[in-house]
Amino acid sequence: MSVQNILECNGLRKAFGDLVAVGGVGFHISEGETYGLLGPNGAGKTTTISMIAGLLERDRGEVFVDGMPMTTRSVRAKKAIGYVPQELAVYPDLTARENLRFFARLYGMQATDVKRRAEEVLEIIGLGDRAGSRVKEYSGGMKRRLNIGIGLLHRPRLLILDEPTVGVDPQSRNAILESVEELAGAGMAVLYTTHYMEEAERLCDRVGIIDLGQLMAEGTRRELVSLVGERDRVALAASGNLEAAARAMASLESVHEACPGGESIHLLVDQARNLLPRILEEAAKAGASVNGVEVTEPNLEAVFLHLTGKALRD
Amino acid sequence: MKSLTIAGNNLRRTFRQPSNIFFVFIFPMLLILLLGVSFGGEFKPRVGVYADDPGPMGEELVSSLAGSGNLEITRIQEPESVRSSVERGTLQGGVLLPDGYSGILRSGGQARVEYLLRPDQLGQQVRTSVESTFSRQAVILRAARFSSGETGISFDEARTQAAAVALALPEIEVEVRTAGETLYPEDRGRFGQGASSQLLLFVFLTSLTGSVALIETRRLGLSRRMLSTPTPARTLVSGEMLGRLGVALIQGTFIMAGSWLVFGVSWGNPAGAAALLVLFSLTAAGAGMLLGSVFSTEQQAIAVGLLLGLGLAALGGSMVPLEAFSDTMRKVAHITPHAWALDGFTALVRRGEGVDAIITELAVLGAYAAVLLSLATWRLRRAITG
Numbered sequence: 117m118s119v120q121n122i123l124e125c126n127g128l129r130k131a132f133g134d135l136v137a138v139g140g141v142g143f144h145i146s147e148g149e150t151y152g153l154l155g156p157n158g159a160g161k162t163t164t165i166s167m168i169a170g171l172l173e174r175d176r177g178e179v180f181v182d183g184m185p186m187t188t189r190s191v192r193a194k195k196a197i198g199y200v201p202q203e204l205a206v207y208p209d210l211t212a213r214e215n216l217r218f219f220a221r222l223y224g225m226q227a228t229d230v231k232r233r234a235e236e237v238l239e240i241i242g243l244g245d246r247a248g249s250r251v252k253e254y255s256g257g258m259k260r261r262l263n264i265g266i267g268l269l270h271r272p273r274l275l276i277l278d279e280p281t282v283g284v285d286p287q288s289r290n291a292i293l294e295s296v297e298e299l300a301g302a303g304m305a306v307l308y309t310t311h312y313m314e315e316a317e318r319l320c321d322r323v324g325i326i327d328l329g330q331l332m333a334e335g336t337r338r339e340l341v342s343l344v345g346e347r348d349r350v351a352l353a354a355s356g357n358l359e360a361a362a363r364a365m366a367s368l369e370s371v372h373e374a375c376p377g378g379e380s381i382h383l384l385v386d387q388a389r390n391l392l393p394r395i396l397e398e399a400a401k402a403g404a405s406v407n408g409v410e411v412t413e414p415n416l417e418a419v420f421l422h423l424t425g426k427a428l429r430d
Numbered sequence: 431m432k433s434l435t436i437a438g439n440n441l442r443r444t445f446r447q448p449s450n451i452f453f454v455f456i457f458p459m460l461l462i463l464l465l466g467v468s469f470g471g472e473f474k475p476r477v478g479v480y481a482d483d484p485g486p487m488g489e490e491l492v493s494s495l496a497g498s499g500n501l502e503i504t505r506i507q508e509p510e511s512v513r514s515s516v517e518r519g520t521l522q523g524g525v526l527l528p529d530g531y532s533g534i535l536r537s538g539g540q541a542r543v544e545y546l547l548r549p550d551q552l553g554q555q556v557r558t559s560v561e562s563t564f565s566r567q568a569v570i571l572r573a574a575r576f577s578s579g580e581t582g583i584s585f586d587e588a589r590t591q592a593a594a595v596a597l598a599l600p601e602i603e604v605e606v607r608t609a610g611e612t613l614y615p616e617d618r619g620r621f622g623q624g625a626s627s628q629l630l631l632f633v634f635l636t637s638l639t640g641s642v643a644l645i646e647t648r649r650l651g652l653s654r655r656m657l658s659t660p661t662p663a664r665t666l667v668s669g670e671m672l673g674r675l676g677v678a679l680i681q682g683t684f685i686m687a688g689s690w691l692v693f694g695v696s697w698g699n700p701a702g703a704a705a706l707l708v709l710f711s712l713t714a715a716g717a718g719m720l721l722g723s724v725f726s727t728e729q730q731a732i733a734v735g736l737l738l739g740l741g742l743a744a745l746g747g748s749m750v751p752l753e754a755f756s757d758t759m760r761k762v763a764h765i766t767p768h769a770w771a772l773d774g775f776t777a778l779v780r781r782g783e784g785v786d787a788i789i790t791e792l793a794v795l796g797a798y799a800a801v802l803l804s805l806a807t808w809r810l811r812r813a814i815t816g
Contacts, residue, residue, distance in 0.1 A: 169658045173815075188815060191660040199658035205651035209443050221435045222659040266655070 120146050121180075122196075122274045122305035128167050128177035137163040138329040142177070145274065150296065150306040152320030154313065154416060156426075160329035161309040162202065165276050168307065169199045182273045195224065198267030202278040204259045205266075208252035212243050212262050215251060216269060223270040233269055241265040241295070257288025264295065274305045281315065293319060313416045325420055332423045337416065346414030346422065347372060348388035352381045353408035354399060361404035365395055388413065432661050436669025441676050443643060454681045458632040459688055465624030466693060474502040475522035475556045478512040481505070485532020487589075491567055495525070500559045509544075516546045523547045523556040535571060536585055570596055621693035626775040629685045630768045631748040633678050633711060635739030637718035640677060641731045644670060644722030644810075653814040663815055667807050674718050678711035698778030702785040706774045709795035713767045716802025723810035742766045770794045 126142040138160040145151040153161045166172035168179050170186045170193065179186040184193040206215050216234035225233060238244045241261040251259060260280060267275055277296065281289045296319055300306050310316055316323050317337055324334035333343055354361065358376040365383060366374040370391055373384035381404075385391050388411045399406050421427055444450050477495065481488050496503040504521070506512050512524035524546035528534060534541045545560060547553035573596075574589035581588070647653050647670075656666050686703065689695040697703040717738075725731045743749055746768025752760055763769040774791035777783045785792075 171654055171657055171815075188657075189662065191662065194658060194660040197658070199655065201651045201655055201658075203651040205655040207439075207443065207652065208650075209446055210439075214442070218435065218439050219655075219659065222432055222656055222661050224432075224660055 122147050122149075122182055123151075123168065123180070123307065125168055125179040126177055128164060128179070129175045130163050130167060130172065131175055136329055138167070140177070141324075141326065141329070141331045143324050143331065143334055145305045145307055147273075147305055148300060148303045149321045150300045150308060150319050152316040152323040153307070153309040153326050154311070154316045154320075154323050154420070155309075155326035156311050159311075159326045161311075161326060162278055163329070164326070165199075165278055165307060165309060169197055169276055170194055171199075195270065196273040198270065198272035198275045200264050200267040200275070200277045200280055202280070202282060204263050206251050206259060206262050209250060211248050211250055212238060212254075212265075213247040215262060216266060219266045220269045225270060237265045237268055240268065242291070255288075257284055257291070260284050260288060260292060261295075264292065268299070272304070274307065275299060276307045278309050279311070280308075281310070281312065313420070316416055323416060325416070325423055327420075327424045333419070340416065340419045341414045342386075343419070346418055347384050347386055348414065349412040350383040350385055350388050350392070350395065351410040351412075352383070352395070352399065352406050353379060353410075354381055354404045354406045355379060356404040357402055358404055361399045361402035364398040364402045368394060368398065371395070432665045433669040433672055436656070436666060437672035437676055440643065440670065440673025441680075444640065444673075444677050454632070454636055454677070455684055455688075458628050458681075458685050459692070461628050462621055462624045462685070462689055462693065462695075465628070466621035474500065475552055476502045476504060476520070477523040477525060477556060477560065478504050478506045478515055478521045479525045479527070480507070480509045480512050481525075481527040481531065482529045483531075484527050485530065485536075487535055487567070487571075488527050488531035491527070491531075491563065494563045494567065495560065498559050498563060501556065513546060516548060519548060522552050523560060525560060538575065538585075566596075621689060621695050622779065625685065625689040625693070625695040626697075626772060626779070627743075627748040627751075629682055629689075629707075630710060630746070630771050631739070631743040632685065633682045633707075634714045634717065634743065634768065635735070636681055637674055637678050637711075637714035638721055638735035638739045639718075639732060640674060641718045641722030641725070641735060642728045644674075644719065645725060645728050645731050648722075648813060649726070649728075657814060663811050666814065667810050670722075670810065671715060671719055671803065671807070674715035675711055678714045679708070682707045682711055696779055698775070698782065699784045702774070702778045702783075702788055705785060705792055706771055706778075706788065706795070709792055709799055710767060710771045712799035713795055713802055716799055716806050719806035719810060720802055723806055723813045743768055745769075747772045767795055767798045770798075 121144045123145040125144070128138055128141045129136070130138045141160070141164050143151065153164065155161050163172065167174040167177070168181075168186065170188050170190050173188055181193045182196040184190065184196065186193040207218070210218070213234055216237055217230050220230040220234055235244070238247045241264060243258060243261060243265070246254065246258065251262060254262070264277070264280060267277070281292055284292065293315060296306060296308065300319075306319075308315070308319055320337075322334060322336055323340060325332045325340065333340055335343065358381055362374040362376040362381050365371050365381065368391070370386040371383055372386070373382075375382045381399075383395065385395075392409065392411070396406055396409075417427070445454075479492055479495065481492060484492070492503060492505070495501055506515070509526050512521070512526060515521040516524045526544035526546070528541055528543070531541055543564065545557070547557050570589060570592045573592040574585060577583065577588040577592060578585045653666065657663060686697055686707065690697060721731055721735055721738075725734065746763050746766030747755070748768050752763055752769060752772060755763060770791045774788040774795075777787045777791070781787070
């Protein structure tokens with residue numbers, strides 16, 4: 117395995133009776149990278165990360181975390197991961213501070229560090245002023261933040277987040293996404309599972325699309341989109357000589373199609389954002405006046421539909 | 431150390447809930463108090479007496495009944511009240527003296543006394559006390575009547591002389607020995623019997639209903655989360671076990687110490703009592719853990735826990751003393767750990783024996799604990815590791 121990879125897993129397989137929940141999944145995550153596992157409910161995301169986190173025996177395959185093999189009995193490898201489950205795995209009858217201190221001890225932190233680090237994490241997750249209240253008195257968003265905070269206690273090399281925004285209000289959801297961006301920015305490797313396409317697009321450097329226990333494709337958003345031949349669509353609201361303008365645009369490299377309409381020109385292009393200045397330049401040269409621009413980039417939803425033949429939320 | 435962390439967390443969660451404080455500490459002590467007051471060694475049967483214008487001989491009779499030391503005498507104004515109270519069981523017996531009791535006797539007539547009793551064993555015991563008091567007075571009255579007739583002195587004077595002669599006569603000493611053990615022996619104090627049976631009932635019941643916390647831990651995904659930390663499954667399981675054992679030991683020690691300090695209950699040989707408590711607590715902790723690992727909802731665990739906790743306590747002699755059971759039922763009772771533990775406490779407290787006398791009971795409780803803890807450990811490990 118390559119040294120810079122914080123996580124490397126190959127050929128992961130898990131069957132429950134006759135049902136193959138995960139069949140041969142493999143990917144890697146580098147330091148500071150956020151990797152998203154995108155798939156609908158029941159796709160095999162949680163089973164995959166359960167094997168990666170050493171919570172579930174696998175039938176086949178291997179997992180290395182920070183160079184250490186991971187099994188359900190691993191102790192050293194588990195020190196390198198912070199696991200944030202989908203459910204709110206916090207003690208409702210304890211305070212946030214007590215929850216954090218309890219798990220800090222389970223992560224093997226020294227007694228002197230436990231209190232200090234718990235206070236630090238309370239500040240990170242914005243619960244410092246409610247640290248002494250029992251968790252059952254918290255809002256759903258506050259519980260979610262605490263759920264994530266527990267995974268950060270021991271400064272893990274790899275943070276595993278299993279659908280952390282399920283059932284969260286938009287404001288808390290945004291706060292969680294911002295936190296994940298900050299953690300990744302600080303150099304932490306993040307494995308993020310979700311069935312929300314927007315979250316995967318916003319957060320993840322690379323995305324693995326998983327369905328029926330199979331990793332259908334993986335790569336950057338751009339790579340995935342190009343993999344299935346999807347291109348950016350640009351709609352120009354324009355007036356003047358639209359025919360000439362469309363011909364000029366069609367001659368540009370990366371423009372695959374340019375169709376003039378009544379008061380608009382529709383283009384099919386690669387990398388619309390990069391190409392837009394040249395498109396506008398050609399329109400001006402051809403005597404067309406552009407009044408408005410709308411760029412529609414192909415998204416992962418479209419990729420998922422292309423790969424699986426069904427919508428992401430089916 | 432992590433086992434202790436998990437155990438400490440369990441204890442904190444248990445004792446943080448006010449309802450648990452009540453059921454673990456306060457309620458058992460209240461029941462010990464209640465049982466001691468109701469059935470303890472100082473219980474005296476209550477006898478109601480109706481006596482309208484009884485005169486000196488009637489008052490003397492009532493004083494004798496009260497002075498017997500075995501009965502609690504209550505004067506009641508209406509004969510019907512005495513009858514209905516005995517019927518309802520609020521009085522264990524009733525005595526209805528005829529109006530003008532002394533006058534009837536003094537005139538040489540026959541006084542008809544009505545005695546009411548409950549149709550149970552206690553009623554028969556009360557009857558014996560009442561009859562002996564009446565017999566003593568009847569003997570004096572017959573002697574006085576004879577003396578008055580023979581010598582011509584007044585009946586009252588003859589009665590005074592007869593009473594004086596009766597006092598001067600040497601009493602016949604009857605030594606009474608009982609065979610076997612009573613249900614509520616006085617040497618245990620009025621709270622003794624209730625304390626040991628309530629100790630066992632509540633330690634076991636609390637452990638079974640405490641399985642709810644274990645189910646909640648699993649249901650909320652906390653067990654899985656703990657497993658994701660560098661904590662081996664065996665540490666997690668032993669931590670859960672130690673937590674439950676801790677609750678049982680704290681509750682048991684509290685009941686023992688509290689009943690000793692507040693009610694003066696004797697627990698016999700300290701080493702023997704401690705050994706019984708530890709092994710019974712281990713058994714209870716194992717049963718609670720098994721329940722918490724087998725069921726998946728709190729409602730199931732509560733329902734089955736209450737049923738088992740109260741059912742085994744009743745069968746095992748924690749509600750009705752084992753001595754009240756038939757021989758067959760007493761044998762059946764010994765499928766429960768309660769019966770073995772109660773046998774152990776009986777040997778320590780009533781017979782004043784030491785640890786060596788309860789080796790069998792300790793061994794059986796140890797076997798219960800080993801089997802239940804092994805099963806619970808295996809089942810819980812499977813439940814949390816999937």
